[in-house]
Amino acid sequence: MIDDLTATSTLRSRTRNAILEAAISVFVNDRSTSLGKVAERAGVARSTLHRYFPERSDLLNAVREYARDKVERIRDAARIHEGPASEAVVRLAVGYLEVWDAVMWDYMEAEAAGENPDESEDVAITQLIERGYKDGTIDPAIPNAWIQHTMYAMVYSAWDYIRAGHSRHEAAKLCEASIRKLITPPSHVTPPTTRSSDHPFG
Amino acid sequence: MIDDLTATSTLRSRTRNAILEAAISVFVNDRSTSLGKVAERAGVARSTLHRYFPERSDLLNAVREYARDKVERIRDAARIHEGPASEAVVRLAVGYLEVWDAVMWDYMEAEAAGENPDESEDVAITQLIERGYKDGTIDPAIPNAWIQHTMYAMVYSAWDYIRAGHSRHEAAKLCEASIRKLITPPSHVTPPTTRSSDHPFG
DNA sequence: GCAGTATAGGACACTCCTGTCTCATTTTGC
DNA sequence: GCAAAATGAGACAGGAGTGTCCTATACTGC
Numbered sequence: 001m002i003d004d005l006t007a008t009s010t011l012r013s014r015t016r017n018a019i020l021e022a023a024i025s026v027f028v029n030d031r032s033t034s035l036g037k038v039a040e041r042a043g044v045a046r047s048t049l050h051r052y053f054p055e056r057s058d059l060l061n062a063v064r065e066y067a068r069d070k071v072e073r074i075r076d077a078a079r080i081h082e083g084p085a086s087e088a089v090v091r092l093a094v095g096y097l098e099v100w101d102a103v104m105w106d107y108m109e110a111e112a113a114g115e116n117p118d119e120s121e122d123v124a125i126t127q128l129i130e131r132g133y134k135d136g137t138i139d140p141a142i143p144n145a146w147i148q149h150t151m152y153a154m155v156y157s158a159w160d161y162i163r164a165g166h167s168r169h170e171a172a173k174l175c176e177a178s179i180r181k182l183i184t185p186p187s188h189v190t191p192p193t194t195r196s197s198d199h200p201f202g
Numbered sequence: 203m204i205d206d207l208t209a210t211s212t213l214r215s216r217t218r219n220a221i222l223e224a225a226i227s228v229f230v231n232d233r234s235t236s237l238g239k240v241a242e243r244a245g246v247a248r249s250t251l252h253r254y255f256p257e258r259s260d261l262l263n264a265v266r267e268y269a270r271d272k273v274e275r276i277r278d279a280a281r282i283h284e285g286p287a288s289e290a291v292v293r294l295a296v297g298y299l300e301v302w303d304a305v306m307w308d309y310m311e312a313e314a315a316g317e318n319p320d321e322s323e324d325v326a327i328t329q330l331i332e333r334g335y336k337d338g339t340i341d342p343a344i345p346n347a348w349i350q351h352t353m354y355a356m357v358y359s360a361w362d363y364i365r366a367g368h369s370r371h372e373a374a375k376l377c378e379a380s381i382r383k384l385i386t387p388p389s390h391v392t393p394p395t396t397r398s399s400d401h402p403f404g
Numbered sequence: 405g406c407a408g409t410a411t412a413g414g415a416c417a418c419t420c421c422t423g424t425c426t427c428a429t430t431t432t433g434c
Numbered sequence: 435g436c437a438a439a440a441t442g443a444g445a446c447a448g449g450a451g452t453g454t455c456c457t458a459t460a461c462t463g464c
Contacts, residue, residue: 212462234452236451236452237451237452237453238450238451238452248452249454249455252452252453254452256453256454257453258451258452258453299447
């Protein structure tokens with residue numbers, strides 16, 4: 001689990017983290033949740049919350065940064081420059097599943113802020129998919145933007161599948177297999193790094 | 203376009219429909235939008251809105267019913283009992299794309315209301331997929347619930363793809379092709395009803 | 405054209421959320 | 435154990451949304 005993020009075990013940062021975690025977990029469902037409920041969720045008095053984040057916008061900005069860091073950390077861990085591009089995409093997706101609330105936040109932020117078409121596209125991921133076109137592990141007939149959309153959609157599916165009562169492990173396996181199906185070129189066989197002895201839906 | 207739904211051209215029902223359309227289009231983005239903004243969006247005074255729906259909950263209930271009807275109408279039009287099950291799933295998905303706001307609403311409602319696992323599963327769709335397992339057009343290795351999740355996810359992807367500036371036609375095509383990739387059994391070739399001369403990503 | 409109906413616009417009290425205070429209590433670091 | 439720091443609990447005014455009401459205006463069917 002990636003939980004002790006910036007956990008400099010001092011009280012201040014523990015409280016701050018508790019508030020941010022509560023905020024992100026609550027705001028992904030309803031962005032207009034009252035600060036009172038955020039504080040309650042964090043196990044903290046509303047006055048304390050205001051001490052850390054004087055105005056609502058301060059909290060929102062902090063959550064923005066917090067989520068961005070969280071997602072970037074996962075992206076780094078996915079080593080998207082290593083191995084076949086298609087497998088890197090799968091690793092990235094499974095990683096995203098771990099910090100879905102932050103990913104969701106980032107995604108919504110990008111949508112809300114960016115009025116330009118496809119501003120939500122991430123440069124690093126766009127390049128990763130380009131690499132996949134070249135190394136032959138991603139079907140070049142599928143537009144880059146569409147692959148990004150469907151990757152996020154699969155992660156969301158998996159997260160929702162977990163929420164519906166299924167195991168995280170099963171959801172991750174299904175998510176992996178589905179993404180491979182979506183992006184693998186028609187003629188391509190199972191990528192080398194994957195143990196092909198396992199049935200995709202084991 | 204499916205627009206003149208219950209359009210009994212009388213003024214009352216036209217106003218009512220305008221309010222409901224405005225409500226659903228606004229609430230899918232932010233469930234807590236003020237009634238003033240809903241009224242403004244509908245081109246109607248707030249007092250008029252209150253005349254039709256005295257309390258906020260009345261409007262919410264009406265939207266719930268309105269969305270449900272809209273989705274059911276699309277489902278009927280998709281003729282899910284005809285032809286290969288996989289193609290029926292594709293037809294259903296493309297239909298859902300037409301009334302995405304209503305589908306989204308239904309989905310969120312089911313999630314919010316249902317605390318039981320998988321309550322969001324729809325009986326008719328569950329049976330459709332079961333039929334697909336039997337007629338060999340849907341991979342029986344993929345769990346029924348997962349197929350439903352991914353189908354919704356693909357429709358969402360397509361809708362978001364459109365919102366990002368791409369054409370509705372392209373989004374629908376990509377959605378179709380992706381769903382086929384996801385659910386078709388490994389050994390299965392292009393289903394009979396589809397013109398196999400077209401490249402899936404034309 | 406006329407009576408009946410529907411609407412726009414605004415006033416009003418009420419509730420909830422917000423941001424700012426203050427003060428007592430608890431926890432930390434030494 | 436003690437001083438400093440952090441927290442909890444509550445008061446308070448201002449703002450926004452809600453629900454109810456009323457009146458003048460625009461529209462409908464006959």
